[in-house]
Amino acid sequence: MTIAHQPLFKLCYDEPYLQGTLIERNNRFLCHVLLDGSPVSCHVPNTSRLTELLVPGAPVGILKASNPNRKTAYDLVTVEYKGTTVNLDSNLPNRFTQLLIEHNYFPEFRELKLLKPESTYLDSRFDFYWERESFLAKKDPASEPVNGNSCLYQADTLTENKFAGYIEVKGVNYVENGIAQFPGAPTIRGVKHLHTLMDAYDQGFDAAVIFIIQRSDAHIFRPHETMDPLFAATLRQAAAHGIKLLTASMVVQGKCVTPTLEGPTIDLNPV
Template structure:
């Protein structure tokens, strides 16, 4: 998918809270919106180059969203709205092999008391619920989720097991918002309970997918499967 908004490069200064950051753009210090609640400590480092997307909304407090950062030569997208859009595009193009049979694609659908990112149906009406998680943490080729403790993420995994037990299909897809990585694993040091829930879901039969992305400052799309190590 193309990012059609105006894109700018800036120098990161600081992040006083989850949703606000300060950057240097054209020699001026500017407050920007950070569309990611994760910590991103290895990306949002003072002096590092970050990517801004201009948002021309007169009702906003900030003119730009901080959507990506350069960790050395590696570009990492951190926009939490991107993963569902990328996966939606990939599903419609049939680029996720195990899910190609599901041609009826619906966003943000509920099962019981749970809301999942996607509800998929094949031509025979068979249902499959898919949850998507964006991955921004990387260390020497290893990628991991979550970047911050997430009770909500653990709850989603347990709810996917309930979907599976109802006779429907269920899966979680970890979209790694960068390219050229070695493998994906749960970030047990950050959230041990999430890792335990992911392994429980896997052993219960929930599909675990991990894909990296092809990306640039103004482009991102699903690329290829990445090894999952549980």
């Protein structure tokens, strides 16, 4: 007997969700969708190429924008591909990750006393900074904040158990034959983030990259060697350096997403 999996949480958009048909993607940020027999302009909140997903005639889901003064009245957020609904919103993975951490999905980030979005280390802005109570107790009240951020303290207050760290989140849309791959376009910024995470690790901080697969049909994750060989090589270097690599997937049901029971297995072997 199969026991149904009760999801940890459900994350839904507040805006009205409508279904249409993709006419074309005009450029990186704009597409046209046939909605109730009429074409409408939609913002594409994703800079990846998405060439295999955004093809004319594809069933898509759009949100009605709450700001009436926008140039585009809608946001493109989902597309149907080979029987799977894919979320395309590059803003969603951070919200999804925060809920995963708050619901203890990752053993690595349980019992946190601080989870701060968008924190800076050196010249990179990471998606999250976290601390555990053991670290809070070790802070020197007279120590100076790092980079002007009051929650970031010099790493010499850390212990080898790493009671504070940084998390970078990457949204993944591309899956083929059950294999999710990132990035969807060459990313100099992504390579820079990996190098900065390695520097933070050397200074005593924990460091992790979480790949959020915005669909439910992947069982393996790999770096996209063909799309960006430099990122793939740097990701392997980061993993060997001690940077944690984690994954999670979502089930997309219209305007709502829920986490799958487990994320895809990570395979860093060169293809």
